[in-house]
Amino acid sequence: MKKLSATLVHKIQLTHDVYELTYSLPENPSIAPWQYMMFQLEPWLNRSYSIASFSWLNCTLIVKRISDGKGSPRICDASIGDIFQIMIPLGHFILKATSIPKCFIGTGTGFAPLFSQINATADMWITDIVAFIFGVRNIDDIFYEDIIRDLGEGFLNFKYEQYLSRDEKDGYRKWYVTDWITKENIENFGEFYICGSPIMVRDARTKLEELGIQKDNIFFEQF
Ligand SMILES: Cc1cc2nc3c(=O)[nH]c(=O)nc-3n(C[C@H](O)[C@H](O)[C@H](O)COP(=O)(O)OP(=O)(O)OC[C@H]3O[C@@H](n4cnc5c(N)ncnc54)[C@H](O)[C@@H]3O)c2cc1C
Known part of the structure; x- marks a missing residue:
C-alpha cells in the first residue's frame, strides 16, 4: 500500500448524484482492479472508494454524492487539477481466476x-x-x-x-x-x-x- 497524490483529470456527471471521476497518479501502484483507494480528506476524515477501472496511471471511480455527507461532496465537487492524498491499493474483495461461471x-x-x-x-x-x-x-x-x-x-x-x-x-x-x-x-x-x-x-x-x-x-x- 502506498500514499500518493491523485490529481483529478476527468469528471463526468453520470446521473443526478453519481459521478465518474478519473485521477492521474504519479506512479503505478500495482493494483488488482477490484481493490479500493482511501482519500485522506482531513486528519479525521478518510473515505474509501472502489476502483471501477484502471489504466496505467489513471484510476477511475464511480462516486455517489451524498448531499449531507462529509466526504463525497468534496470529492464530487472538486475541479479538474485538484489534488488529493490517497492510500492505494486496499481491499480483499478478490475475483477468483477460475473457469467457474x-x-x-x-x-x-x-x-x-x-x-x-x-x-x-x-x-x-x-x-x-x-x-x-x-x-x-x-x-x-x-x-x-x-x-x-x-x-x-x-x-x-x-x-x-x-x-x-x-x-x-x-x-x-x-x-x-x-x-x-x-x-x-x-x-x-x-x-x-x-x-x-x-x-x-x-x-x-x-x-x-x-x-x-x-x-x-x-x-x-x-x-
Ligand atoms: C471498501 C469501500 C468501498 C467503497 N466504494 C464506494 C464507491 O465505489 N462509490 C461510492 O459512492 N461509495 C463507496 N463507498 C462509500 C464511501 O466510502 C462513503 O461512505 C460514502 O461516499 C459516504 O461518505 P460521506 O462522507 O459523503 O457521507 P457521511 O458523512 O459518511 O454520511 C452522511 C449520511 O449519508 C448516509 N449515507 C452514507 N452512504 C450512503 C449511501 N451510499 N447512500 C445513501 N446514504 C448514505 C449516512 O448514513 C449518513 O446519514 C465505499 C466504502 C467502502 C468501505
Missing part, C-alpha cells in the same frame, strides 16, 4: 468493484458464462447501461438484468436484485460476487445459502 449481484455504489471484476473476467478469458444483476431505485439512477451491454458482447453467455426498486419500465425488472435469486436463475453459476448495502448483501447471502450455495463460493463487500 460467475454471477455478480449489486446495488447503487456497489457498482464499481463488480464492474472491474467483470472486466477482469473478460480480460482473463476465464469463463464465458457471466451474469450481472444490478439494482438502483429509479430510471434516472441508471448509468453505464451501454457500456455494460458492450462488455457483455465479450462473453458467449452474458445475462444483464437491471432492477428498479421504485420505478416501472418495459425492459427493466421491478423490485429487488435479491428477487432474482431463485433455484432456476442461479443453477448455471458457481461463484457469486455481491456488493452493495449491508441489508442487500445479507439477504442475498442468506438466499444463496438457502439454495445450497456453499459459503466458500460467495464473495462480498458491503458499504
Whole structure:
C-alpha cells in the first residue's frame, strides 16, 4: 500500500448524484482492479472508494454524492487539477481466476468493484458464462447501461438484468436484485460476487445459502 497524490483529470456527471471521476497518479501502484483507494480528506476524515477501472496511471471511480455527507461532496465537487492524498491499493474483495461461471449481484455504489471484476473476467478469458444483476431505485439512477451491454458482447453467455426498486419500465425488472435469486436463475453459476448495502448483501447471502450455495463460493463487500 502506498500514499500518493491523485490529481483529478476527468469528471463526468453520470446521473443526478453519481459521478465518474478519473485521477492521474504519479506512479503505478500495482493494483488488482477490484481493490479500493482511501482519500485522506482531513486528519479525521478518510473515505474509501472502489476502483471501477484502471489504466496505467489513471484510476477511475464511480462516486455517489451524498448531499449531507462529509466526504463525497468534496470529492464530487472538486475541479479538474485538484489534488488529493490517497492510500492505494486496499481491499480483499478478490475475483477468483477460475473457469467457474460467475454471477455478480449489486446495488447503487456497489457498482464499481463488480464492474472491474467483470472486466477482469473478460480480460482473463476465464469463463464465458457471466451474469450481472444490478439494482438502483429509479430510471434516472441508471448509468453505464451501454457500456455494460458492450462488455457483455465479450462473453458467449452474458445475462444483464437491471432492477428498479421504485420505478416501472418495459425492459427493466421491478423490485429487488435479491428477487432474482431463485433455484432456476442461479443453477448455471458457481461463484457469486455481491456488493452493495449491508441489508442487500445479507439477504442475498442468506438466499444463496438457502439454495445450497456453499459459503466458500460467495464473495462480498458491503458499504
Ligand atoms: C471498501 C469501500 C468501498 C467503497 N466504494 C464506494 C464507491 O465505489 N462509490 C461510492 O459512492 N461509495 C463507496 N463507498 C462509500 C464511501 O466510502 C462513503 O461512505 C460514502 O461516499 C459516504 O461518505 P460521506 O462522507 O459523503 O457521507 P457521511 O458523512 O459518511 O454520511 C452522511 C449520511 O449519508 C448516509 N449515507 C452514507 N452512504 C450512503 C449511501 N451510499 N447512500 C445513501 N446514504 C448514505 C449516512 O448514513 C449518513 O446519514 C465505499 C466504502 C467502502 C468501505
